[in-house]
Every structure is written in structure tokens, then in C-alpha cells.
Amino acid sequence: VDHYERSGTVERLAVELHREYQFDRVVAVSEYDLMRAGRIRDALGIEGQSYDSARAFRDKVLMKDLAAAGGIRVPAYRSVETPLDVLTFVEEHGFGIVLKPRLGAGAEATYLIRDAAQLARVLDSAVFPAASVPDMFEVETLIPGPMYHVDGFVEDGCITSLWPSVYLNL
Secondary structure, X not given: OOOOOOOOHHHHHHHHHHHHHOOOOXXXXXXXXXXXXHHHHHHHOOOXXXXXXXXXXXXXXXXXXXXXXXXXXXXXXXXXXXXXHHHHHHHXXXXXXXXEEOOOOOXXXXXXXXXXXXXXXXXXXXXXXXXXXXXXXXXXEOOOOOOEXXXXXXXXXXXXXXXXXXXXXX
């Protein structure tokens, strides 16, 4: 599919193929496809993770909103529309911040900013989208210490595979 990330061809083909074959599963093979797969499931009435559930896993601001509402401590954070939001955040919380795409994965386009010089380099690098596409980034305070990551599978309510890891060189 040309322009896969932005094209509506995937959704169009899913609807057409579902009419013909009545498939009962939609599998997202990439973290970036979780929300799209959820929307397709919702539209076609297919069992599995919904769009709202997938968004709670992918959208870092919504994820922190839900975690905080559930009593889980989260770092100070906010959605970023413009560089002014980052500057204001630094004024309020100081340095030791992380700037990253709300829907990013694999630390792509993630910036660890520890001082004014690093902040200037990031702000000067034109990483921000056009003003017509707000809220693509989030900023949060850095929590020092090791960062752990856990992947796994759950089938019928039971953990079938689990592999924890720790990030190095952060």
C-alpha cells in the first residue's frame, strides 16, 4: 500500500475483504497499527482490542491520565502544541525533561534534555509539526534510575510468555 501510514487503502480493503470473507480476527503486527486495527475491529464488529483500549496503550498523555486516575504515580507531564509549552514546562519543573511523540514507539524522536543548551538544540532542530497538527508531543519530568521494559503474551487470562529487559545507555 502506497503511503501506508496515512493511506485509507488499508481500511477500504479491510471493509471490502470482510464483506466477502467475513474474517473474525484483525492482527496488528506493529505497535503503530494498534489503533488502526482497533478502529477496524470496532467498525466491523470483530472481537479484540478496541480503538479506545489501543489508544490508552499508545497515547502517552492519555496513558498517564488513566494511570494517575487509578492512583499510580506518574511524572509531571503535559501535552505539547508548540515550543512555548516546553519552555513553560521547564520554567515550572526545571531541567531533566523528556520530550517525545505522544504516539511514538522505540524511543524514536525522543529527546532527553538536561540543560538550556540541549533545549536550544532541540528547539532549533524543527522537530515540531505545523501548528495545524497540535498535541503530537508530550513533555515529562525525567525520573532518574534504571528503565525496565516487559513484553509478553496473555492468552485466556494466563501469561504464556514474558520477557523483562532493562534499557542500557540512557
